[in-house]
Amino acid sequence: MQQLRFKMADVQNSNEIKANNVLLESKEPLLFKNILHETKNYSNWDILNWNWKELGNIFADKKLPFRVGKKEKTKDPQWEVGTPIVYKTMNEFLNDAKKESCNWYYFDYKHIREWFKDRPDIVKSFDWKLFDLDFDGSDSTMWIGSEGAHTSCHQDTYGCNIVAQIHGRKLWLLFPPDCSSQMNPSRTPYEESTIYSKYNFFTPSQKEIDAIQTMIGKVKMVILEPNDVLFIPNGWWHYVESLDISLSVNVWIPQPDDCKARLKESLVNLIVNTIGHDLPKAADHPDSSLLESIKYIKLSLKECKNLKGNEMLEPPCKKKKSNIEDDSSFKNLENEYVKFIKTVPNFTNADFEYFLTKNSCMDGLHDEQAEDNLEESDLTVVETLVDAFSHPDIISKVYCVIESKLLK
Ligand SMILES: O=C(O)CCC(=O)C(=O)O
Ligand SMILES: [Fe+2]
Numbered sequence: 001m002q003q004l005r006f007k008m009a010d011v012q013n014s015n016e017i018k019a020n021n022v023l024l025e026s027k028e029p030l031l032f033k034n035i036l037h038e039t040k041n042y043s044n045w046d047i048l049n050w051n052w053k054e055l056g057n058i059f060a061d062k063k064l065p066f067r068v069g070k071k072e073k074t075k076d077p078q079w080e081v082g083t084p085i086v087y088k089t090m091n092e093f094l095n096d097a098k099k100e101s102c103n104w105y106y107f108d109y110k111h112i113r114e115w116f117k118d119r120p121d122i123v124k125s126f127d128w129k130l131f132d133l134d135f136d137g138s139d140s141t142m143w144i145g146s147e148g149a150h151t152s153c154h155q156d157t158y159g160c161n162i163v164a165q166i167h168g169r170k171l172w173l174l175f176p177p178d179c180s181s182q183m184n185p186s187r188t189p190y191e192e193s194t195i196y197s198k199y200n201f202f203t204p205s206q207k208e209i210d211a212i213q214t215m216i217g218k219v220k221m222v223i224l225e226p227n228d229v230l231f232i233p234n235g236w237w238h239y240v241e242s243l244d245i246s247l248s249v250n251v252w253i254p255q256p257d258d259c260k261a262r263l264k265e266s267l268v269n270l271i272v273n274t275i276g277h278d279l280p281k282a283a284d285h286p287d288s289s290l291l292e293s294i295k296y297i298k299l300s301l302k303e304c305k306n307l308k309g310n311e312m313l314e315p316p317c318k319k320k321k322s323n324i325e326d327d328s329s330f331k332n333l334e335n336e337y338v339k340f341i342k343t344v345p346n347f348t349n350a351d352f353e354y355f356l357t358k359n360s361c362m363d364g365l366h367d368e369q370a371e372d373n374l375e376e377s378d379l380t381v382v383e384t385l386v387d388a389f390s391h392p393d394i395i396s397k398v399y400c401v402i403e404s405k406l407l408k
Helices: 052-059 090-098 120-125 177-183 206-213 258-275 290-309 324-336 349-358 367-372 378-389 392-406
Strands: 030-032 064-070 085-088 103-111 141-145 150-156 160-167 170-175 194-197 220-224 229-232 237-242 246-253 341-343
Touching (some): 052 090, 090 103, 103 150, 170 229, 177 392, 258 378, 258 392
Antiparallel strands (some): 030 229, 030 341, 064 085, 064 103, 141 246, 150 194, 150 237, 160 229, 160 246, 170 237
Protein backbone atom coordinates (compact mmCIF):
# COMPACT_ATOMS: atom_id res chain seq x y z
CA MET A 1 0.00 0.00 0.00
CA GLN A 2 1.30 3.40 -0.80
CA GLN A 3 2.02 5.70 2.06
CA LEU A 4 -0.52 8.41 1.90
CA ARG A 5 0.68 11.73 3.11
CA PHE A 6 -2.00 14.11 2.13
CA LYS A 7 -0.03 17.17 1.18
CA MET A 8 -1.57 20.55 0.80
CA ALA A 9 1.81 22.18 0.35
CA ASP A 10 1.00 23.77 -2.95
CA VAL A 11 -2.43 24.78 -1.88
CA GLN A 12 -2.03 26.29 1.51
CA ASN A 13 0.97 28.61 1.75
CA SER A 14 3.38 25.70 1.78
CA ASN A 15 2.02 24.40 5.08
CA GLU A 16 2.05 20.66 4.79
CA ILE A 17 -0.60 18.85 6.78
CA LYS A 18 1.22 16.65 9.22
CA ALA A 19 -1.08 13.72 8.94
CA ASN A 20 0.26 10.59 7.32
CA ASN A 21 -2.34 8.38 5.71
CA VAL A 22 -5.04 10.73 6.87
CA LEU A 23 -7.30 9.93 3.97
CA LEU A 24 -7.05 6.16 4.09
CA GLU A 25 -7.41 6.16 7.87
CA SER A 26 -10.73 8.01 7.84
CA LYS A 27 -13.77 5.94 8.68
CA GLU A 28 -16.00 8.85 7.69
CA PRO A 29 -16.62 10.15 4.18
CA LEU A 30 -14.69 13.36 3.56
CA LEU A 31 -15.65 16.17 1.26
CA PHE A 32 -13.02 18.41 -0.33
CA LYS A 33 -15.05 21.37 -1.38
CA ASN A 34 -14.01 23.17 -4.55
CA ILE A 35 -10.54 21.68 -4.31
CA LEU A 36 -9.99 20.98 -8.01
CA HIS A 37 -10.77 24.56 -8.85
CA GLU A 38 -8.22 25.85 -6.37
CA THR A 39 -5.58 23.46 -7.57
CA LYS A 40 -5.99 23.59 -11.33
CA ASN A 41 -2.38 24.57 -11.83
CA TYR A 42 -1.18 21.90 -9.45
CA SER A 43 -3.09 18.89 -10.65
CA ASN A 44 -3.18 19.86 -14.33
CA TRP A 45 -5.95 17.47 -15.29
CA ASP A 46 -6.63 18.04 -19.00
CA ILE A 47 -10.28 17.25 -18.43
CA LEU A 48 -10.70 20.28 -16.15
CA ASN A 49 -10.05 22.51 -19.14
CA TRP A 50 -12.65 20.94 -21.41
CA ASN A 51 -16.22 22.15 -21.52
CA TRP A 52 -18.92 19.92 -23.01
CA LYS A 53 -18.30 21.29 -26.51
CA GLU A 54 -14.63 20.35 -26.29
CA LEU A 55 -15.53 16.93 -24.90
CA GLY A 56 -17.77 16.49 -27.95
CA ASN A 57 -14.77 17.27 -30.18
CA ILE A 58 -12.43 15.00 -28.24
CA PHE A 59 -14.72 11.97 -28.53
CA ALA A 60 -15.55 13.09 -32.10
CA ASP A 61 -17.57 10.47 -34.02
CA LYS A 62 -16.73 7.62 -31.65
CA LYS A 63 -19.95 5.76 -30.80
CA LEU A 64 -20.13 5.37 -27.02
CA PRO A 65 -22.30 2.79 -25.19
CA PHE A 66 -24.88 4.51 -22.99
CA ARG A 67 -27.18 2.54 -20.70
CA VAL A 68 -30.75 3.75 -21.15
CA GLY A 69 -32.98 3.90 -18.10
CA LYS A 70 -36.49 5.14 -17.44
CA LYS A 71 -37.39 8.28 -15.54
CA GLU A 72 -40.75 6.74 -14.67
CA LYS A 73 -41.56 4.97 -11.42
CA THR A 74 -40.52 1.32 -11.43
CA LYS A 75 -41.03 -1.36 -8.81
CA ASP A 76 -37.46 -2.69 -8.79
CA PRO A 77 -34.26 -0.70 -8.96
CA GLN A 78 -33.04 -0.24 -12.52
CA TRP A 79 -30.14 -2.69 -12.35
CA GLU A 80 -27.19 -2.36 -14.70
CA VAL A 81 -27.98 -5.76 -16.24
CA GLY A 82 -31.59 -4.77 -16.96
CA THR A 83 -30.94 -1.50 -18.79
CA PRO A 84 -30.43 -1.69 -22.58
CA ILE A 85 -27.48 -0.04 -24.30
CA VAL A 86 -27.65 2.52 -27.12
CA TYR A 87 -24.66 3.82 -29.02
CA LYS A 88 -24.30 7.60 -29.36
CA THR A 89 -21.54 10.05 -30.12
CA MET A 90 -20.86 12.51 -27.31
CA ASN A 91 -22.61 15.27 -29.29
CA GLU A 92 -25.68 13.07 -29.90
CA PHE A 93 -25.76 12.30 -26.18
CA LEU A 94 -25.52 16.00 -25.29
CA ASN A 95 -28.35 16.88 -27.68
CA ASP A 96 -30.60 14.08 -26.35
CA ALA A 97 -29.72 14.81 -22.74
CA LYS A 98 -30.76 18.46 -23.11
CA LYS A 99 -34.19 17.53 -24.48
CA GLU A 100 -37.17 16.80 -22.25
CA SER A 101 -37.11 13.01 -22.21
CA CYS A 102 -38.56 10.06 -20.32
CA ASN A 103 -35.17 8.33 -20.50
CA TRP A 104 -31.83 8.82 -18.87
CA TYR A 105 -28.48 7.84 -20.43
CA TYR A 106 -25.35 6.68 -18.65
CA PHE A 107 -21.87 6.07 -20.08
CA ASP A 108 -20.83 4.63 -16.75
CA TYR A 109 -17.94 2.82 -15.13
CA LYS A 110 -15.65 3.34 -18.13
CA HIS A 111 -11.93 2.68 -17.78
CA ILE A 112 -10.17 5.81 -18.99
CA ARG A 113 -7.25 3.78 -20.38
CA GLU A 114 -9.64 1.95 -22.73
CA TRP A 115 -11.37 5.06 -24.05
CA PHE A 116 -8.19 7.08 -24.54
CA LYS A 117 -5.98 4.28 -25.88
CA ASP A 118 -4.57 6.57 -28.54
CA ARG A 119 -3.99 9.48 -26.11
CA PRO A 120 -1.51 8.40 -23.39
CA ASP A 121 -0.98 12.10 -22.61
CA ILE A 122 -4.64 12.38 -21.55
CA VAL A 123 -4.45 9.16 -19.51
CA LYS A 124 -1.38 10.47 -17.69
CA SER A 125 -3.02 13.83 -17.00
CA PHE A 126 -5.46 12.29 -14.50
CA ASP A 127 -3.02 12.36 -11.66
CA TRP A 128 -4.12 12.08 -8.05
CA LYS A 129 -0.87 13.58 -6.72
CA LEU A 130 -2.70 16.28 -4.83
CA PHE A 131 -3.85 13.50 -2.51
CA ASP A 132 -0.40 11.91 -2.71
CA LEU A 133 -1.92 8.91 -4.42
CA ASP A 134 0.23 7.25 -7.01
CA PHE A 135 -2.54 6.70 -9.56
CA ASP A 136 -3.41 8.18 -12.91
CA GLY A 137 -5.99 7.69 -15.67
CA SER A 138 -4.84 4.10 -16.23
CA ASP A 139 -6.34 3.23 -12.82
CA SER A 140 -9.34 5.59 -12.99
CA THR A 141 -12.86 5.28 -14.34
CA MET A 142 -15.16 7.88 -15.85
CA TRP A 143 -18.94 8.37 -15.55
CA ILE A 144 -20.97 10.57 -17.93
CA GLY A 145 -24.73 10.73 -17.42
CA SER A 146 -27.84 12.79 -18.09
CA GLU A 147 -30.21 14.04 -15.40
CA GLY A 148 -31.71 11.04 -13.60
CA ALA A 149 -28.87 8.68 -14.56
CA HIS A 150 -28.09 6.72 -11.42
CA THR A 151 -26.34 3.77 -9.88
CA SER A 152 -28.50 1.62 -7.61
CA CYS A 153 -27.54 1.61 -3.96
CA HIS A 154 -24.66 -0.77 -3.26
CA GLN A 155 -21.57 -1.51 -1.23
CA ASP A 156 -18.21 -2.06 -2.95
CA THR A 157 -16.43 -4.83 -1.12
CA TYR A 158 -12.80 -3.87 -1.88
CA GLY A 159 -10.75 -0.82 -1.05
CA CYS A 160 -11.89 2.74 -0.64
CA ASN A 161 -12.85 5.28 -3.22
CA ILE A 162 -12.02 8.83 -4.23
CA VAL A 163 -14.22 10.65 -6.72
CA ALA A 164 -13.76 13.98 -8.51
CA GLN A 165 -16.78 15.83 -9.84
CA ILE A 166 -15.87 17.56 -13.12
CA HIS A 167 -19.19 18.76 -14.61
CA GLY A 168 -22.76 18.98 -13.33
CA ARG A 169 -24.04 17.89 -9.92
CA LYS A 170 -24.35 14.42 -8.45
CA LEU A 171 -26.25 13.44 -5.34
CA TRP A 172 -24.58 10.88 -3.07
CA LEU A 173 -26.49 9.16 -0.27
CA LEU A 174 -24.11 7.39 2.07
CA PHE A 175 -24.88 4.75 4.73
CA PRO A 176 -22.21 3.44 7.13
CA PRO A 177 -21.10 -0.21 6.95
CA ASP A 178 -23.07 -1.11 10.10
CA CYS A 179 -26.32 -0.42 8.22
CA SER A 180 -25.78 -3.52 6.05
CA SER A 181 -28.56 -5.59 7.61
CA GLN A 182 -31.05 -2.75 7.19
CA MET A 183 -30.21 -2.22 3.51
CA ASN A 184 -32.02 -5.38 2.31
CA PRO A 185 -28.73 -6.66 0.88
CA SER A 186 -28.78 -8.93 -2.16
CA ARG A 187 -26.38 -10.73 -4.50
CA THR A 188 -28.85 -10.76 -7.38
CA PRO A 189 -28.04 -9.51 -9.90
CA TYR A 190 -24.66 -11.05 -9.13
CA GLU A 191 -21.60 -8.95 -9.65
CA GLU A 192 -18.31 -9.82 -8.04
CA SER A 193 -17.43 -7.20 -5.41
CA THR A 194 -20.82 -5.42 -5.44
CA ILE A 195 -23.49 -6.01 -2.81
CA TYR A 196 -26.72 -4.37 -3.95
CA SER A 197 -29.53 -3.07 -1.79
CA LYS A 198 -32.89 -4.26 -3.06
CA TYR A 199 -34.40 -0.85 -2.26
CA ASN A 200 -35.30 1.38 -5.17
CA PHE A 201 -33.81 4.73 -4.18
CA PHE A 202 -34.66 6.44 -7.50
CA THR A 203 -38.42 6.07 -7.13
CA PRO A 204 -38.95 4.52 -3.69
CA SER A 205 -42.29 3.02 -2.63
CA GLN A 206 -43.85 4.06 0.70
CA LYS A 207 -42.47 0.85 2.28
CA GLU A 208 -38.98 1.71 1.06
CA ILE A 209 -39.31 5.29 2.28
CA ASP A 210 -40.27 3.94 5.72
CA ALA A 211 -37.24 1.61 5.72
CA ILE A 212 -34.87 4.43 4.72
CA GLN A 213 -36.40 6.63 7.39
CA THR A 214 -35.39 4.17 10.13
CA MET A 215 -31.74 4.90 9.25
CA ILE A 216 -32.13 8.65 9.05
CA GLY A 217 -29.72 9.41 11.92
CA LYS A 218 -26.96 7.49 10.18
CA VAL A 219 -27.46 8.58 6.58
CA LYS A 220 -25.30 11.24 5.00
CA MET A 221 -26.11 13.17 1.89
CA VAL A 222 -23.93 15.33 -0.26
CA ILE A 223 -24.51 17.00 -3.61
CA LEU A 224 -21.18 17.13 -5.40
CA GLU A 225 -20.62 20.17 -7.53
CA PRO A 226 -17.92 20.72 -10.15
CA ASN A 227 -14.43 20.77 -8.59
CA ASP A 228 -15.53 18.88 -5.44
CA VAL A 229 -13.80 15.67 -4.40
CA LEU A 230 -15.36 13.02 -2.15
CA PHE A 231 -13.53 10.30 -0.26
CA ILE A 232 -15.61 7.22 0.60
CA PRO A 233 -14.12 4.78 3.13
CA ASN A 234 -14.45 1.04 2.68
CA GLY A 235 -17.85 -0.49 3.34
CA TRP A 236 -20.02 2.63 3.00
CA TRP A 237 -23.22 1.95 1.03
CA HIS A 238 -23.93 4.53 -1.64
CA TYR A 239 -26.68 5.59 -3.99
CA VAL A 240 -25.56 8.03 -6.69
CA GLU A 241 -27.77 10.12 -9.01
CA SER A 242 -26.97 12.79 -11.60
CA LEU A 243 -28.97 15.94 -10.99
CA ASP A 244 -27.72 17.52 -14.24
CA ILE A 245 -25.72 16.31 -17.20
CA SER A 246 -22.66 15.28 -15.25
CA LEU A 247 -19.15 13.92 -15.51
CA SER A 248 -17.14 12.40 -12.68
CA VAL A 249 -13.90 10.46 -12.39
CA ASN A 250 -12.91 8.06 -9.63
CA VAL A 251 -10.25 5.65 -8.50
CA TRP A 252 -10.69 2.72 -6.11
CA ILE A 253 -7.75 2.49 -3.74
CA PRO A 254 -6.81 -1.08 -2.75
CA GLN A 255 -6.43 -1.79 0.97
CA PRO A 256 -4.16 -4.31 2.70
CA ASP A 257 -7.03 -6.37 4.04
CA ASP A 258 -8.82 -6.62 0.69
CA CYS A 259 -7.78 -10.30 0.78
CA LYS A 260 -10.37 -10.83 3.56
CA ALA A 261 -13.03 -9.34 1.31
CA ARG A 262 -11.75 -11.53 -1.53
CA LEU A 263 -12.14 -14.64 0.61
CA LYS A 264 -15.70 -13.57 1.47
CA GLU A 265 -16.39 -12.91 -2.22
CA SER A 266 -15.10 -16.38 -3.09
CA LEU A 267 -17.63 -17.84 -0.60
CA VAL A 268 -20.45 -15.89 -2.26
CA ASN A 269 -19.18 -17.09 -5.64
CA LEU A 270 -19.53 -20.68 -4.39
CA ILE A 271 -23.16 -20.06 -3.36
CA VAL A 272 -24.07 -18.33 -6.64
CA ASN A 273 -22.39 -21.05 -8.70
CA THR A 274 -24.09 -23.89 -6.88
CA ILE A 275 -27.64 -22.71 -6.23
CA GLY A 276 -27.93 -19.43 -8.09
CA HIS A 277 -26.58 -20.10 -11.57
CA ASP A 278 -29.93 -19.29 -13.24
CA LEU A 279 -30.19 -15.89 -11.60
CA PRO A 280 -29.32 -12.68 -13.46
CA LYS A 281 -25.68 -11.71 -13.32
CA ALA A 282 -23.44 -9.02 -14.81
CA ALA A 283 -22.38 -9.62 -18.42
CA ASP A 284 -18.74 -10.24 -17.49
CA HIS A 285 -19.59 -13.14 -15.15
CA PRO A 286 -19.69 -16.39 -17.07
CA ASP A 287 -21.05 -19.47 -15.31
CA SER A 288 -18.25 -21.35 -13.67
CA SER A 289 -18.00 -24.81 -12.19
CA LEU A 290 -17.95 -25.88 -8.55
CA LEU A 291 -14.31 -26.81 -9.06
CA GLU A 292 -13.52 -23.28 -10.16
CA SER A 293 -15.26 -21.83 -7.10
CA ILE A 294 -13.17 -24.06 -4.81
CA LYS A 295 -10.04 -23.00 -6.70
CA TYR A 296 -10.96 -19.34 -6.10
CA ILE A 297 -11.50 -20.03 -2.37
CA LYS A 298 -8.09 -21.74 -2.14
CA LEU A 299 -6.42 -18.83 -3.90
CA SER A 300 -8.03 -16.29 -1.57
CA LEU A 301 -7.01 -18.37 1.45
CA LYS A 302 -3.44 -18.39 0.19
CA GLU A 303 -3.54 -14.62 -0.20
CA CYS A 304 -4.84 -14.21 3.38
CA LYS A 305 -2.12 -16.54 4.69
CA ASN A 306 0.56 -14.49 2.92
CA LEU A 307 -0.82 -11.35 4.46
CA LYS A 308 -0.90 -12.96 7.86
CA GLY A 309 2.70 -13.99 7.26
CA ASN A 310 3.44 -10.30 6.86
CA GLU A 311 1.76 -9.73 10.23
CA MET A 312 -0.67 -7.30 8.74
CA LEU A 313 -3.78 -9.31 9.50
CA GLU A 314 -5.56 -8.64 12.73
CA PRO A 315 -6.21 -11.38 15.32
CA PRO A 316 -9.01 -13.74 14.23
CA CYS A 317 -12.23 -11.84 13.73
CA LYS A 318 -11.31 -9.17 16.19
CA LYS A 319 -13.33 -6.15 15.33
CA LYS A 320 -11.29 -3.46 13.69
CA LYS A 321 -10.57 -0.77 16.22
CA SER A 322 -12.85 2.06 15.44
CA ASN A 323 -10.94 5.26 15.13
CA ILE A 324 -13.96 7.34 16.05
CA GLU A 325 -11.97 8.52 19.05
CA ASP A 326 -9.24 9.57 16.64
CA ASP A 327 -11.77 11.63 14.78
CA SER A 328 -10.47 14.62 16.66
CA SER A 329 -7.61 14.65 14.16
CA PHE A 330 -10.18 14.97 11.37
CA LYS A 331 -12.01 17.64 13.29
CA ASN A 332 -8.67 19.47 13.58
CA LEU A 333 -8.07 19.12 9.91
CA GLU A 334 -11.57 20.30 9.24
CA ASN A 335 -11.06 23.34 11.45
CA GLU A 336 -7.63 24.17 10.22
CA TYR A 337 -8.36 23.76 6.54
CA VAL A 338 -11.94 24.82 6.73
CA LYS A 339 -11.82 26.06 3.18
CA PHE A 340 -11.44 22.54 1.77
CA ILE A 341 -12.06 19.63 4.09
CA LYS A 342 -15.49 18.87 5.47
CA THR A 343 -16.92 15.75 6.99
CA VAL A 344 -20.11 14.98 5.10
CA PRO A 345 -23.10 16.26 7.07
CA ASN A 346 -25.83 13.95 8.31
CA PHE A 347 -29.04 13.79 6.35
CA THR A 348 -31.40 16.46 7.68
CA ASN A 349 -35.20 16.44 7.60
CA ALA A 350 -35.00 19.03 4.83
CA ASP A 351 -32.69 16.72 2.82
CA PHE A 352 -35.15 13.88 3.35
CA GLU A 353 -37.98 16.06 2.11
CA TYR A 354 -35.93 17.00 -0.96
CA PHE A 355 -34.98 13.37 -1.56
CA LEU A 356 -38.58 12.21 -1.34
CA THR A 357 -40.08 14.89 -3.56
CA LYS A 358 -37.26 14.92 -6.14
CA ASN A 359 -38.66 12.13 -8.31
CA SER A 360 -42.08 11.64 -6.75
CA CYS A 361 -43.93 13.28 -9.67
CA MET A 362 -42.79 10.51 -11.98
CA ASP A 363 -45.52 8.43 -13.52
CA GLY A 364 -45.43 4.70 -13.78
CA LEU A 365 -46.24 1.84 -11.49
CA HIS A 366 -48.06 2.77 -8.30
CA ASP A 367 -47.29 1.11 -4.99
CA GLU A 368 -50.48 -0.98 -5.00
CA GLN A 369 -49.76 -2.25 -8.54
CA ALA A 370 -46.23 -3.10 -7.50
CA GLU A 371 -47.63 -5.18 -4.62
CA ASP A 372 -50.04 -6.97 -6.98
CA ASN A 373 -47.18 -7.93 -9.27
CA LEU A 374 -45.40 -9.81 -6.50
CA GLU A 375 -45.80 -13.48 -7.15
CA GLU A 376 -43.68 -16.28 -5.84
CA SER A 377 -41.93 -17.83 -8.82
CA ASP A 378 -39.25 -20.52 -8.53
CA LEU A 379 -36.73 -17.82 -9.30
CA THR A 380 -37.95 -15.75 -6.32
CA VAL A 381 -37.39 -18.74 -4.02
CA VAL A 382 -33.89 -19.36 -5.40
CA GLU A 383 -33.09 -15.65 -5.17
CA THR A 384 -34.20 -15.59 -1.53
CA LEU A 385 -32.05 -18.66 -0.83
CA VAL A 386 -29.00 -17.09 -2.45
CA ASP A 387 -29.60 -13.81 -0.59
CA ALA A 388 -30.00 -15.68 2.72
CA PHE A 389 -26.85 -17.79 2.34
CA SER A 390 -24.83 -14.86 1.02
CA HIS A 391 -26.14 -12.34 3.56
CA PRO A 392 -23.14 -10.28 4.82
CA ASP A 393 -23.76 -11.47 8.43
CA ILE A 394 -23.75 -15.14 7.35
CA ILE A 395 -20.67 -14.72 5.17
CA SER A 396 -18.87 -12.96 8.04
CA LYS A 397 -19.74 -15.84 10.37
CA VAL A 398 -18.50 -18.45 7.87
CA TYR A 399 -15.38 -16.34 7.34
CA CYS A 400 -14.70 -16.37 11.11
CA VAL A 401 -15.00 -20.16 11.29
CA ILE A 402 -12.69 -20.57 8.32
CA GLU A 403 -10.24 -18.09 9.78
CA SER A 404 -10.12 -19.88 13.12
CA LYS A 405 -9.52 -23.25 11.44
CA LEU A 406 -7.39 -22.44 8.44
CA LEU A 407 -5.75 -19.12 9.12
CA LYS A 408 -4.42 -19.68 12.61
O1 LIG B 1 -21.23 7.61 -9.91
C1 LIG B 1 -21.94 6.61 -9.88
O2 LIG B 1 -22.98 6.51 -10.53
C2 LIG B 1 -21.55 5.43 -9.01
C3 LIG B 1 -20.16 5.52 -8.52
C4 LIG B 1 -19.80 4.39 -7.63
O3 LIG B 1 -20.57 3.53 -7.31
C5 LIG B 1 -18.44 4.33 -7.10
O4 LIG B 1 -17.61 5.20 -7.43
O5 LIG B 1 -18.14 3.39 -6.32
FE1 LIG C 1 -19.68 2.09 -5.90
